[in-house]
Amino acid sequence: GESVGLHLPTLSVQEGDNSIINCAYSNSASDYFIWYKQESGKGPQFIIDIRSNMDKRQGQRVTVLLNKTVKHLSLQIAATQPGDSAVYFCAESWGSNYKLTFGKGTLLTVNP
């Protein structure tokens, strides 16, 4: 079936380094993608989104890249901080039904 998955289940980086979290999706009809951050014991928190008519979008210290040719999504975090340690999920949606399909998540650990 259609699904969203992640290449790396865990990622460990040094404080100050840049982090890249990857996500593969299989539904070519998906037209909206979101990255969420989930800290332990909390609900997912919206980080950044991108629509399929774009290939790059930047936020504060974060950049999302979308490659529709290979159905790949990535989240780049600049100057990673200990507070960035969390599980990161990508999610996809299509049409206007607002239903999201989530990937399994990547655990990012930032070492001081």
Place this chain on the structure above:
Amino acid sequence: NAGVTQTPKFQVLKTGQSMTLQCAQDMNHEYMSWYRQDPGMGLRLIHYSVGAGITDQGEVPNGYNVSRSTTEDFPLRLLSAAPSQTSVYFCASIGLSTYEQYFGPGTRLTVT
């Protein structure tokens, strides 16, 4: 604004018991949804609603009922709890002018 609130935070049920998980939002969002999150997995959509009086099934609806009598509230009912329903449940809401979903803090349910 309190955002999305969920009660209870924790619940233990015996097999066969029923209960209702409460979800409320004060952002006047039309769209609300329920997800479950199991260890090592992303969130899976249970049910969703695009407005008062309108509900629909998500990816894993079996064993759960919902209703949407008001814009603010979207309760999730378990009619006869089963151990397979042990999970963390998240409620989310979204305004139809944006795709950004706001998640509640979650309810951790254990069925013995």
